[in-house]
Amino acid sequence: MKTNNPEPVIVAFCCHYCAYAAADLAGSGRLQYPPNIRIVRSPCTGRLEVNFFLRALEAGADGVLVAGCEEGSCHFKEGNYLAKGRVNTARQLLKEAGLEPERLRMVNVSAASSQKFAECVREMVETVSELGPSPVKKMMKKNTNQEQTGAMQ
């Protein structure tokens, strides 16, 4: 993760058929939402696996937002339900690992709901800001600094 990015850094996995379109619509409609999110477009949230969320957090993201279709309106019938289960599994794993599960959240946004998308991003940024920087990232920085100091010595 680049250090010149605004804090916190949130990776948003967005479904191509809904949340990504909503984000696009928010842009076209000049809606403002915090620039903290890095959108990753997915063909369906059902494509997302538990390790996608964990890897993002492991790599230093402060939070992960999963944005899928409204329940009952998945383009592939049940992808968002699969994602819901996987997000819950990943949250349980985060809890076990000692990281706040609130850093991972799933929301359901239809393609026309640009306002809701912007609101979800604001809420996520607010939640993650309250939690503070990810301890995973802090430890990564500490290790990097120690390695650099060691190399200089």
Add this chain to the structure above:
Amino acid sequence: MIVAERKTIPELVEILRPHRNILVLGCGTCVTVCLSGGEREVSIISSALRIASRVQGLDFTIDELTIERQCDNIFIEQAAEAIEKADAVLSTACGAGVQAIAERFPTKPVYAGLNTTFLGILEERGVWTEKCAACGSCVLHKYGGICPVTRCAKRMLNGPCGGSREDRCEVRPDRPCAWQLIYRRLKDIGQLERLMDMEPPKDWNSSLSGGPRVLIREDHRV
């Protein structure tokens, strides 16, 4: 297939705490099918351990590898280099796989990442049920293909027990009564008269109570 469940991350952290370079070794057979120890689960467990390590300041370095089968020396050889490099191995195979790795690498600490639970099948998506207790002397032919040793909570060979309520087991009301299933199945295949036979007490010598079992096939030995 052999069905297993992941140990919790705090349990794994405690097991691995004395080590630094850890190899999480997956198995591509049964535990891949039951979604507990294959390549994907190795990736998930490794990620969770890395996060736990950083949050708790444990300094783990975790590598990942999955081989086709951990209970077979031919496949274990593919992991030999990675295992030699690691301080310890966290195997996400069944108990047989973990022990096969430990036997092949006598000086390497090898730990089980899963709890091996039973021999079963996928009943529906995300649900596995026990079907075989590996008792060593199969009685399925007498009970229409439904195992009372495994599926009856009381292991009754001359059932039912009388506690069955609306076709459900009185010990596990979320499971069907095995004897109800046996009765229906024998009726459907026209073998209800089998229930007239009294089954003598089971000989458990062929089960684990006689110590670890060995199968020797002279026709395959040289």
